[in-house]
Amino acid sequence: MLLRHTSKEVKVREGLTINPAKTCQPIGAMYAALGIHGCLPHSHGSQGCCSYHRSTLTRHYKEPVMAATSSFTEGASVFGGQANLLAAIDTIFAVYDPDIIAVHSTCLSETIGDDLQQITRKARDDGKIPEGKYVIYASTPSFIGSHVTGYSNMVAGMATQFAESTGAKKNQFNIIAGWMEPSDMREIKRLAKVMGINIVLFPDTSDVLDAPQTGKHVFYPKGGTTVAELKSSGDSLASLALGSISAEPAAIALEKKCKVPFETLDIPIGLTATDRFIMAISKVAGVNVPDEITEERGRLVDVMCDMEQYLHGKRVALFGDPDQLLPLTEFLLDLNMKPVHIVSGTPGQRFEKQMRQLLDERSPETNFKSGLQADMFLLHQWMKNDPVDLLIGNTYGKYMARDEDIPFIRFGFPILDRIGHSYFPNVGYGGSLRLLEKILNAIMDRQDRDALEEKFELVM
């Protein structure tokens, strides 16, 4: 047993988090910044932060993840990190020549009170930012929120610091991507194209973190939202924010700054969340939904009908991030499955309320906890008390799955031991079909494995 010290008895904890279902803000800011074309993320803190974030993102994507650090030492921690950040800006523009440096803070720089707005202004005043180049920033102390809110803060920073309103509206819509994979962002762009609308998608990590092997390392890959697109987002007709935690703050910022109206939706994972997404586009842009999309939807519903016997009543434990967990839970309920235990380390009343509402309506007996001490240790204890048929979550779930001998689907961040998430989406009807295929395979493989010889089925 790998998690041999996890006992069945649940005791309330107030100080100790064990096996967290979240990580810290700066890694989210780094991931978001990689979705701007020509951008080098910069971590304003100790070297370790940058190294850990790069390592984790690299393990998740198996791709180069470039980012720089202010390399704080004890001196900087005592006297402030301004000198380090200014020196870093000099070095970065001279050596790596990005269009944009996207600086995020860390617990260290926030604790000593470094003000990124003031330091980046000074860099501009001192002529350290070459003509036509940008330094943007987001405040992401690790002692607030989680990796999800760090992502959200950087995306909001893109809106506040780039969006411009020229007074002339453009025939385009903003889609603000909540935390999703490059594959998902690519799929969102495809759906918009099929729907026949022009969009600015930001951030956009497709063609950045799924770059092709060409024999050449392209330091700034061809993907990412461009500065011109980000600027023009202020002239868009409306914004659709995909995810109330990870995307909505950017939509609010755009509304405040450039009066772009917005609607917040779930990330389109699963049938009904995708329905809402397609309906929203249809409504806001006044376009008909083409047959192509109706057919995609039909294929997903077809499989849901045909395979319902293997899904009905199956008990699922899941952990991860709010904006994914909400539509995923809804999808499981649509599949007639039972989400039995849900945890997310990301704190926030909004999510708490949304999830409670969904569960109160459709699955009131579900165990659900978010925020402090809502960790995998608790989830595992719940699973020991009320066993499940399937576990869904990031790679760390494999330890619980092995100990309890239950099927496991990798979903969320980080996935350190399998590929696929960068290439094949979970959003849209097609992405949901892939997710459904994974769920069915996990359940049916288990049925095959456990079947008595005389009960082993050829046709299923």
Add this chain to the structure above:
Amino acid sequence: MEANKIIPDPAQVREELIQKYPAKVAKKRAKSIVINDPEIIPEVQANVRTVPGIITQRGCSYAGCKGVVLGPTRDIVNIVHGPIGCSFYAWLTRRNQTKPETLMDANYIPYCFSTDMQEENIVFGGEKKLKVAIQEAYDLFHPKSIAIFSTCPVGLIGDDVHAASREMKEKFGDCNVFGFSCEGYRGVSQSAGHHIANNGVFKHMVGRDNTPSEGKFKLNLLGEYNIGGDAFEIERIFEKVGITLVASFSGNSTVRAIENSHTADLNVILCHRSINYMGDMMETKYGIPWMKVNFVGAESTAKSLRKIAEYFGDDELKARVEAVIAEETPKVKAVIEEILPRTKGKTAMLFVGGSRAHHYQDLFAELGMTTVAAGYEFAHRDDYEGRDVLPKIKVDADSKNIEELKIVADPELYNPRKTDAELDALKEKGLEINGYEGMMKQMTKKSLVVDDLSHYESEKLIEIYKPDIFCAGIKEKYVVQKMGIPLKQLHSYDYGGPYTGFEGAVNFYKDIDRMVNNPVWKLIKAPWETAGNGKGAGLEASYVTQ
């Protein structure tokens, strides 16, 4: 071994590496890029601050302390005092394998413990929450030891992790609780954390259990972290030759073994950088000499075993060592003889760690491959130039902040295992007793040595040298591979290994052969890219006529 390609002029390479830097940065970097001469070893600037913005391989002090040194011991509950990230990122990512003896034995390695500090803990102090967390860990698990690791904000807000630990230790009575001030900003790299970890382990663990250890030839293995099962292979060999491993620092280790380690008669050091402090301190306090060895490479393993036998000076042990070498060598020889024609003459670059960039050169030499450039991520001058340089190293402000423990001989337990004359005689025989010759003495003349290689420099080096393989870590892995060159991770071994001892050497030979000769590197270009994409119109195929 001669490389099968022309090696560029290193002086010119050096100029090219620093050309693009701003003047001040170029001046600083130039001192860390040197052209090797094994006869008159040049000075390398090392263990100095990284220039902000440079894209370094380096991590932080916390990573060196918790991640490297303390992480591999399975029965300590390691609580990270800080916001959630630091504990999360160090959770199982270093591949420290461990094998509890029974299903009942403690193993906390798959767990991640954190105080998950929130804003109010930063504003009003986090000591209270830390003590609650320690209490909860004690109540849940009743571990023998709980270690506390400080992250950046902890030192700044003034939480006293040592006082909190002492208080809880006294309260529990049966659980050793101790803290580490290993905030990420201390020092200039992971190296500061190694030193802080050595100090803490020495102060709080070593010497707590005086039960005499059994066995005739007793030693501790220092600086071996059982990544990919490296320690398992060394344990296998030790058992075969009849050497008793009292404690390992710290791969596959337990609290009890470390607490009892002062009963051994020799410390052998693998990773000099991360653990040499422990060797020195144990020698001063208990009279146990240390000796530098290397179990990476089949020949190095044989050599190290002979040195250990020589140290113990026992003919029976010497004979057993020879018998084991004779038994193991043919299997290794058979594999290398088959592989060598495919690897001979190829070139390698190693930029990693504080000792791996040195040790792995032995394995490449066995593969007939030349190391054309190498450097460490967080080493000091002595790891490059040898310990003779120690008195000449200037202690700068960053190093001064790391505590140097004042160690004296233990009034009861000090027992010099060898007399000075005996040690001198052993040194005469080539044993690196309390010594280390460093990396550069082994490298060829005109090879390039670069400390704390930046991303920019790594791309330049690859462009210029076009090595057949590049060795570094996860952050570099896919960058280099995008350039069409295989990268062997020497932190995680690309999830393979072990690479120590005889079986490890065989694993490494096979892995490198597979990597440098993989057909995929020739499949990168699409056929239409080389065929002029659409330029030749019309089909070339025609009916087959008989």
